Amino acid sequence: MVKKRKTAGSIPSSASDILSSAISISTTSRKLKSTLQTLIHTIPMTSPLISSLPSALNLSISESLDSFKSSHTASDPDASIHLRRLRIYAHISRFCILHPHKCFEPCEIFPSVRLLHDGLLLYQEDSDLMSAVASLCEDWWKEDFPGREDLMPLALPYLLSKSLTNGKKTDVHRVFALREAFCLFDFEDESIQDLKLLLIRCLITPLYLKTDEGKLFIVFLLGLDEQLLREGLALMKSQIVFENKSVLDAYSVVLFRVWKGLDVDDGKGAVMREVIEDGFLQEMIDWAVHERSNSLAMSIRKVLRGFLDQRTTKGVDKLLFRLAQPVLIRSLQVTNSSVRLNALHLLIDMFPLEDPDVTRDAKESLMLKQFFLIDKLLVDDCPIIRAVSVEGTCRILNIFWEIIPPPTVTRMLTTIFKDISRDTSSQVRLSVINGLIFLLGNPHAHEILKRLLPILGFLFLDRVLSVRTAFAELLLTVKDLRAFQYNKIVDLDDLLSSLANEHPSIARKITRLLMSTYFPSQKTISEACNRCIVLIKRSPVAGARFCEFVLLEGSSLKSVTELFGTILKILISAKNLSSEQVDGLFAACTNICTTLCSESSSRRTSVELIFQGKYKSLLSVAASVRSQTSLLNMASVVSPKTVTEFREQCLINLTMKCRGLSENQDLQEGIRTAHKLVFSCGWLNDFLGSIKSILEIAASKFQINRNLPSLRKKTNNKSKLQKKRPNKLGTSTIVDGLLISDVSTFEDDYSLVSAISWQLYDLLISEDTTRKNAILNSISLPMFSALKISSELCIEQHLNAHDISPILAYCSISLNMFRHMAEIADLADSTDVSCKHELPFDKAILSNTLSHLIGCINKVFVEKDSAVGRNPGSNLNQTEKSGRRQRSKCNNPVAEESTAGITSTIQTNNFLKMVATILKFMVEAMTTAGVSERSYLQFAAACTHRVISVLKENENNKFPFNEESSIIIKSLFTYASKLLNLFLSSMDNLLNVPPEVSCLANSLFDLIASFDVYTTKSKHALLTSSVIKEWLPDLVLGVCTEYLTNHHQHNQHPTFSSRPLWLTMLSKVGLHEATIDDGNSSTVMAESDATVLKTIMNMVITLLNKGSQEILGAVIKCFVSHLKIGVERNDCNFVLGLVHFMCVKLLNDNRKVESANDVLKELYLIIETIICRGGNDDDDDERRVYKYLKMSNDILKHVITSNDFS
Structure with missing residues (x-):
């Protein structure tokens, strides 16, 4: 076992054994490179392998290359084997030259490396082999071994191409490290055209333009050859039109560095500088001045920014003066405003244009000429030029304040403050403020600006939002400067007035401005709260708005919560407070509540603890509509479920104290707040039950007065009813359970019905689908019938009933109920489940409602036509009409009530609003349900003729034509035209269009002509003509439909x-x-x-x-x-x-x-x-x-x- 381990760990004795071992390793080991590195680097300096391995390696590489070349295709199995061996040989060669003890002589390894390099183009199928050979050549170059120039012709293009396709920073770094090798190429030789194309691609490759080494490499390559520089500059120019900011910024840096890096003492460098200066830069300046597109001109200036930002560099000032001065001086005085504007931008960027080689007097003379041109442009005819001139002047004063003569400074500031600040263009006024904010950055200007800024106080009340916003930002800038006091620029009363009524963005800036005075964080919380209370008492609305933003502007949560509690205590005590102050304190509490409870449940809990138990006390203090609205808002925000004591008061406000709702915006806001509380607290059934009773009782009273059947059940024995003595309850009479007020008038009853109708309409047009469906599911047929009767009365009594809310509610319920029933039916069809909630309405609710309203309006038309002795085709005979008029006079005492104090204009406008509302409903019904009848066209034509009659009365001074009339007529024209459009669109065959289409189209054209015949105020006519163009195709088609066949x-x-x-x-x-x-x-x-x-x-x-x-x-x-x-x-x-x-x-x-x-x-x-x-x-x-x-x-x-x- 020990012997085997030793044999396995020993170094092969011959070079052939090493190569054979390396080849065998490649088929078994996943860590080939690390294994080969260990194998080669463990060879000692005294080993005979040091001298034998290079020659054996060279021989093996040569044999493998020959075998690979003789293969039929690179995909053959034998070819793959040879490529794998070459990859191993490349790794071995690289580890030999990187041996830690430098054992191998580079000259002995070079033949092998040369063979691998020369075959680089053959390895297209093996990217790993190409990368290994390129790395070998790269290391050879870095080590500065002999013959490195011979290893770059193929390795360098490969590395460059890889960096352009892979998109990795390491690849750009490798190319940049080998940049000196590009000097070896002859760029005039046509054989390296492909390499030049790769180099040019670097100028449009994002990775090169975003990295520092990439930009430095582009600088280097553009300095290599004049032709390459020309091609590169041409490519830069072509990319400017795409207006990519990062690309343009990179070009500006590259361009300046290339120019700076060229040696003017060298003939080649001087020529290339001339290419940049007199070729590219001069062309860019001319282009920047004469370009029509403002955005493209700005992009060109970004390319020049590299030189403009480096004006302290030697030669830059003189260069810019030589190239730009003739063009700018001439272009600033041409008649083309676009050229003047572009030249002005460049002058501001290059100011001061001066030749460093001329005398001081010449410099001053040129400086005065530039100031003269700027003064002239400050009062230019073009507003954009004036705006740019102002900001540019302030920028010049900020940077060069110390060197500009005081008389020049005084003259410029006088022009800005006295003249330009009152310019008719809001863009110019905005530029004045932005320029002064920039000028405040120079401490030397503070002394004079401290005296001049109060002149501009009127801009704080400018009619344009952007101007007011900028001035608020100016005040915030001034606030941070010790030399200034913002309340000397804008009076505190004006600040508070703006805080109360301004746009939220400006109000928040004003809050930030006043924080240190009225809620300072440096003071104790008690002192800060007292100051805020003082503000609320001084200006209730402004103080409440201040409290809305105080937390958002950095006040601590603890201090704002304490402020909330303090205001509640003051409200409960209610000592020495006016009604306006009470309203302001309630509004402040609501704003604080909303801010505190919008972000955190823990905040809501803390506010609820403060608020709890104070409902009734606060309710007794809230006497006005605004206070009650604020209190309801607080209640709904803090904890809706704990405000049951508001239920009775809320329902009373919604049902009995809401008269005049349609014209009272404060009351509308309060009602909407109460609606939120009704839904959140589950009082909807109670609310709808109350309004149902009121509507039914009022409708029954209307019908009794008109001698029509009542909604309430009555005895069939009329004689008994007449003999029955009424029961008296205070000022009311009860007849068969019907409550009838003895003192209420038509106005009282109708006003209450109108207010409730307005609420229903407002709820139904809400975007909250859940609330809308809840309302629709709760509307009963008697309630709908009551609205039907009220709408009919509204039309009949249009001279007295000036609130059309019943008609709006009646139409809105019909339309939304139809949609709601369709949704329920679709849901039932899709789920195969019967609907649990059956609605008591007919599917023909839309057509029935339209027929009813059209009939009511037609009655009015007939009566009006009879009054002037004409009858437009009515089927009613004169006996029937006179009988109706007689019944109207005898049985409807309301019609005889005085209309004193109500002008004919208001009456006519009210009637036209009714007609326009019905036309709108007709259009919506056709769009929603596709209902269409020829009577709709007849009705629209009759309405149009009625408008023409109104205009004719205007000619006779019976009806004074006003702005509201114009808006109503425009609306009526639009809906009638849309109705015509819907009819024409629904026709499959224009040859069968009913004649009513032509009648309506001619009526609408008559309406257009009547503006010329009967009106003298062209501004009102133009209000209508602005919408005519949209409907002209329908009008023309409608006129000629009967002539198409x-x-x-x-x-x-x-x-x-x-x-x-x-x-x-x-x-x-x-x-x-x-x-x-x-x-x-x-x-x-x-x-x-x-x-x-x-x-x-x-x-x-x-x-x-x-x-x-x-x-x-x-x-x-x-x-x-x-x-x-x-x-x-x-x-x-x-x-x-x-x-x-x-x-x-x-x-x-x-x-x-x-x-x-x-x-x-x-x-x-x-x-x-x-x-x-x-x-x-x-x-x-x-x-x-x-x-x-x-x-x-x-x-x-x-x-x-x-x-x-x-």
């Missing part, structure tokens, strides 16, 4: 009385243009001032020319149908005007409308027949008719006989 009977045209208003106005526009040279056209010109219609028609022309020729042909057929009527009526003005518009405007650039050619010819022949009959030449009117008809036919003839129609 070739079977349309053109002889059956509409009557003269049905001519749309918009066609009449359009003909006046065309008539004015056709008779512009006529002496009698002055009146026409006055009538044709149709600004809105002309704008819209230009859009229509563009749309038709880009769209289908079939649609354009249908529009022409529509025009021709109305023109025939005009010809029959001898309305020559209409005929000439519309023909001129149709042929000159509409067909001017698009004449290939073959489908309309026949109707144009027909119209031409009709007019020609009339002209041929002749007339009385002595009659001026008849002579004008024939003249205009002749002009019309001339226009038609030109179109018909054009080549496009031939």
Whole structure:
């Protein structure tokens, strides 16, 4: 056993034994390299193997290479064996040259290494062998052994390629360590073109651009050869357009280091510097100045940043002056604002431009010229240039304050503070503040800025949020400087006012600003709390907002919790507190509660302990809506389950103390808070039960007053009811269990119903699905019927009922109930389980609701039309209508209540809001359930005509047109257009579209024209025209749908009385243009001032020319149908005007409308027949008719006989 161990551990006696042993090891050992290293490094210096192993190794490598070359393919088994042996021989060669005792002579190993290197390209199938040979050559180079130059031609490209593909820092490090070997290559030799491509790839490889050794290697290779430098610079330039910041930063560093590393005394170095300076840098400066894209110009400047940041280096200042000074001085004064802006950026980066070799006077002269240009740019016409000039000026003053003459400093600051700070551009004002924040970094500027900054106090109240935010940041910067006092820049009252009303981001900055005064951490907690209380009492709203951010701005949890307890004690005592202070203290408590309880349950527990037992005391103090809202908020945040004593007060607030809710935002906030508490505490059933009773009682009172059947059960014996004596309870009367107030009026009852309806609507539009479903599951049919009655009353009494919340709630319940029932049905179908909760509503709830609302509105339309002596196609006869009006007067005393103090504008706006709400509901119903009836189109058209009547009243000063009216009309137009769009989209065949579609489309076009006819305030009209463009395709298609079929009977045209208003106005526009040279056209010109219609028609022309020729042909057929009527009526003005518009405007650039050619010819022949009959030449009117008809036919003839129609 001992002998065997010795034999196994002994060194082979001959070189052939070593090589054979190494080959056998490769097939059994996983740690081949470490085993071979041990085997070679244990050979002593005195061993005969030192002299015999190199020759044997050389022979074995030569034999293996020859055998491998003779193999048919590299994938043959024999080839794999030879590659494995070569890999072992490469490892042995490497361990020989790295022997710790340097036993082997490099010159004896070199032939083996040379053979392995020369065969490197043959080892493509064995990456391990290639890596081993490359490592061998790399170690040979590092050891500086003889012949190392012969081992680089193949090893170096391999290592370089590996670093470009593997993406490892170690590979970049290996290439950088061998960088001197690249000097061996002749870069003018075409045979190394592949190597040059690999080197150029380094300039776009992220690993080389991100690592220091990678950038140093790029610097080295660009300095190797002039042609390589040119190609590298060209590649850099091509990469700038991609605007990769890290790449551009790397290029700036590389470019400067290459320039700096070149030896100007060497001829080659001087030439390469010239390539960089007069070639690349000059081109970059020109490009940076003249580039149109601001982002690309900024990227170019980043490449130049390497030189701009190293201006202290010898020669850089002179270089920049020589390259940039002529370009910048000229470009700063050109008319192109983009060029001026780019040149300004460069001037600021390069300031001061100076030649270090000239005299001091020359330098000062050039400096004054630059200041003159900057002063000029401070008042430039372009706002962006002014903004950049301000920030650039402040940057220059900050850096060069000591060397700039005081008069120049004074002049610049005066311009900034007195003029530019009040610039009309918010971007410029923002730049003033940002520049001054930068300037505050120079202590030398503090003395003058201390006197000037108060001038800018008005910017704290600027109308633009970004400006106010920046100024708050300026105040925080000033606060940290001992020489300044921020309250001398902005008055404390202004600070508190902003804190109370500002955006949260600014309010938080103001809180940080005031912390050291009103909640200082250096003082005791008691003192800090007292100061905060003083702030709340001084400005309740601001103090409450201060408490919202005090914890977020670094105050300790202990101090804020103590502040919460202190405020509660003050509230409970309620001594010497005004109502505003009480509101502020409650709001402060709520804000602190929300902040403390939002992050930690332990914080919530501590707050709850402080709050517990104080509910009733606080409730007695909370007299206002705001205080009660804050208290409810606190209760819901701290512990909702412990506030049962709020239940009664909460329900009273929700049901009885909520009148005027739709117009009282404070009350709305309180109601929403109460809703949260209702849901969190499980009071929903009680709440819904209360509002159900109120709605039903109110609806029954409404019906009794209108002499309609009540919701409540009544006796069938009317005589008994009349004889029954009522029971009196205070000021109320009970009849058959129905509570009727003796003193309540319609306004009182309706106001309460409206408030409850608003709550239902607000809950149903919430994004909280759980709450919404809970409401829908609890709504009963009697409650829905009560809302139905209230909505009907709202419509009937639209002159008195100015809150449309009942209609909103009625529509919202219908829509959401339909969706809810559909979801329940889908769930039941998917799970095959019957629904436990059956809802008592019909599936046709949407169509039934719409039919009811349309009927109610139509009644109002009929009454209004009857009042002015016209009836738009109603089926009701005059006897029925007069009977209804009589019943309304006799049986509905509400209608006779005074409307004094309510203007016609408010009444009309209220009615239009009702109509717009119903149209919106109609659109949502069609979108949700696909319900559609022709009566919807009729209703929308009737509503549109009603709006036109309103505008006509505006012309007669009966209805003063205001901003709210415009918004309502715009909304109504949008919903009517959307309705038209839905009908057209639902039609499978446009040839069967009902005529109501065309009627609605014409009505909407009439509405557009009515703005020109009946309104004088163009700003209101423009509010509507901004939304018209979206619906123009639907309007055009709707107008011409009945003319799309070739079977349309053109002889059956509409009557003269049905001519749309918009066609009449359009003909006046065309008539004015056709008779512009006529002496009698002055009146026409006055009538044709149709600004809105002309704008819209230009859009229509563009749309038709880009769209289908079939649609354009249908529009022409529509025009021709109305023109025939005009010809029959001898309305020559209409005929000439519309023909001129149709042929000159509409067909001017698009004449290939073959489908309309026949109707144009027909119209031409009709007019020609009339002209041929002749007339009385002595009659001026008849002579004008024939003249205009002749002009019309001339226009038609030109179109018909054009080549496009031939």
